[in-house]
Amino acid sequence: MSGQPGQGAATRGDETFVSFGEQGAQLTYGSYLRLPQLLDSQHLESDPPAHDELLFITIHQVYELWFKQLLHEVTAARDALLSPPGTGRDRLWWAQHLLARVHVIERTLVQQVDVLETMTPQDFLEFRQRLAPASGFQSVQFRELEFLSGAKDPGYLDRFRGLSDDEQERLRRRLEEPTLWDAFVTALGGAGFDVGDDEQVARALHTVAHDRDSHAALWALAEALLQHDELAASWRARHVVMVERMIGAKSGTGGSSGSTYLRSRLPLQYYPLLWELRSQL
Numbered sequence: 063m064s065g066q067p068g069q070g071a072a073t074r075g076d077e078t079f080v081s082f083g084e085q086g087a088q089l090t091y092g093s094y095l096r097l098p099q100l101l102d103s104q105h106l107e108s109d110p111p112a113h114d115e116l117l118f119i120t121i122h123q124v125y126e127l128w129f130k131q132l133l134h135e136v137t138a139a140r141d142a143l144l145s146p147p148g149t150g151r152d153r154l155w156w157a158q159h160l161l162a163r164v165h166v167i168e169r170t171l172v173q174q175v176d177v178l179e180t181m182t183p184q185d186f187l188e189f190r191q192r193l194a195p196a197s198g199f200q201s202v203q204f205r206e207l208e209f210l211s212g213a214k215d216p217g218y219l220d221r222f223r224g225l226s227d228d229e230q231e232r233l234r235r236r237l238e239e240p241t242l243w244d245a246f247v248t249a250l251g252g253a254g255f256d257v258g259d260d261e262q263v264a265r266a267l268h269t270v271a272h273d274r275d276s277h278a279a280l281w282a283l284a285e286a287l288l289q290h291d292e293l294a295a296s297w298r299a300r301h302v303v304m305v306e307r308m309i310g311a312k313s314g315t316g317g318s319s320g321s322t323y324l325r326s327r328l329p330l331q332y333y334p335l336l337w338e339l340r341s342q343l
């Protein structure tokens with residue numbers, strides 16, 4: 063019996079290998095995951111190489127991969143909520159299911175800051191000056207996530223410098239398309255509530271909150287949105303404390319005041335009506 067891929071069971075020593083699929087294409091772990099490209103994408107700016115710059119690049123690349131996944135999930139959750147009642151199966155359940163995944167990823171993003179904090183400020187300063195004018199401020203996917211979640215701010219389009227045409231187009235599209243909040247309000251409307259203005263939406267939320275038996279799926283969704291909002295706030299808070307630990311009150315490589323700018327972003331709420339509801343219960 064041969065141990066070649068695609069040729070059934072083979073025995074080597076004590077172990078049995080069962081091969082399946084991909085007889086001709088010879089898919090491998092590395093080719094499937096595009097590892098040659100992925101693992102050749104860490105290029106240091108420092109010369110001679112600063113030891114911690116690899117960690118710095120790796121962390122950011124991992125963040126961007128998760129941002130991509132989050133955009134995939136939040137977009138799908140929004141689209142499920144936008145589809146008219148009766149068209150898709152379990153629309154509200156599916157949206158809630160995806161948002162539960164979003165929460166787990168977001169917790170991972172907050173916890174990941176711990177890894178970067180194993181870098182000391184002195185070791186960061188070895189390569190920091192090489193990074194300007196680049197900064198996390200230029201993360202297009204981060205801003206797409208904010209816009210898609212509900213916090214649209216066209217001002218960011220002008221404040222970004224050095225965006226490619228493709229990146230500008232992505233942001234502009236996110237400004238035009240419905241947000242996760244718009245989709246949630248549509249779902250409220252689909253359940254028979256008047257949602258013409260914020261006052262009506264607030265009243266609908268109040269009704270849902272006080273009759274959870276009748277509106278279980280909508281209440282669960284409202285809670286999932288609030289959780290998403292809270293986790294985004296946790297990331298901002300965690301990030302700014304890390305920044306103060308690394309660079310104190312220095313201004314940022316992106317040209318902002320640094321931690322003062324970041325602290326000004328802390329009060330941001332995606333879903334103020336869901337927070338105000340708490341005061342009305």
Ligand code: HEM
Pocket residue numbers: 121122125126178186196197198199200201204301304305308309313314315316317318319320321323324327
């Ligand atoms: C040594 C670690 C870090 C430091 C010192 C730092 C510092 C800063 C500073 C000072 C800003 C304000 C913009 C500027 O003027 O530069 C900023 C913004 C930002 N950083 Fe970081 N950062 C660090 C790590 C990270 C990591 C790991 C991420 C993950 C992607 C990240 C994402 C962002 C984002 C998205 C913004 C824009 C925030 C907003 O506009 O609300 N940063 N960072």
Ligand SMILES: N[C@@H](CC(=O)c1ccccc1NC=O)C(=O)O
Pocket residue numbers: 122190193196197198199309313314315316
């Ligand atoms: N803005 C940071 C530098 C920094 O952290 C950074 C630089 C380039 C690409 C991403 C970064 N991460 C977050 O801002 C600083 O001022 O030290």
